[in-house]
Amino acid sequence: MQITITGRKVQVPDDVRAAVERKIGALDRFVGGLDRAEVVFREEKNPRITEREQVEVTLLGHGHRVRASVAGVDQHQAVDLAVGKLGKQLRKLKTRVVRRHRPNPQRDDVHHPLARLENDLVTDAASGAAAPQREASPDDPEWVPRIVRRKTFDLELMDPAEAVTRMQLLDHDFFLFVNADSGMPSVVYLRSDGDAGLIEIDT
Incomplete structure (x- = not known):
């Protein structure tokens, strides 16, 4: 995996860079095909905030983009928090990919590059029967939310x-709306810092 490390108006010491390369690079054990990070x-410049060191990690590969943004009391802690968060997201991604690319439940091999799963998540290699699936819950790292409601409305x-x-x-x-400035559907959303963001369609 190619890893690019950037400091925005901050220094990133060599020991932190080495930790990033080791820990972020190890995330490919969850899924294959991650090309770069x-x-x-x-x-954070506000001295009243304890967790001032922020790190944003974006993993890319095979059309997938997985992102985590966290803050810690120092850069090492921030990296550890980001790795933990990304690990949970990658396990969810792996589960979704396997379910999507497994048309025949009797097969125990999946050819999608991101779909390397343990046998207990696919089939019982000895019997060829479908392995029992655990009852997942929202606290389970493999929990995948279902679409349980659909809404239609005029923009x-x-x-x-x-x-x-x-x-x-x-x-x-x-909030989804038609942007009067562009005439295209757009979304405004609430950011974690309390401000708002705007998502527009690239035409």
């Missing part, structure tokens, strides 16, 4: 500022 370090034409106000009034963390 982009690791960006930042520092309203408005500018992004009005969409943010509407999102706040509805007490939602995102």
Whole structure:
């Protein structure tokens, strides 16, 4: 895996870089086909915040993008937190890929490059019978949320500022609308820092 490490207005010591290469590089044990990782370090300037060291890791490969953004009291802790979070996300991704690319449940080999799973998640190699599946729960790292509700509604034409106000009034963390500036569907969403973000379609 190719790993790119960047410090945005912060220094990244050699020992931290070595830890990143070792720990992020080991994430390919969860899934195969991860081509590269982009690791960006930042520092929160507010001295009242204890966990000031921030790291954002993006893993890319075979059309998949897995991202984790965390903060810690130092860069080493931030890296460990990011690795733990990414590990859970990759296990979920692996489970989804195997289920999607397993048309024949009697087969114990899956050819998708991200679908390396243990035998207990595919079939019993000795008997060829489907292995028993555990009852998952939201606390399980392999939990995959189901789509249990669908909604259809008409998009309203408005500018992004009005969409943010509407999102706040509805007490939602995102809002879908037609952007009056571009005439295209867009989404405003609530960021972890309390501000709002805007997602637009690249035409």
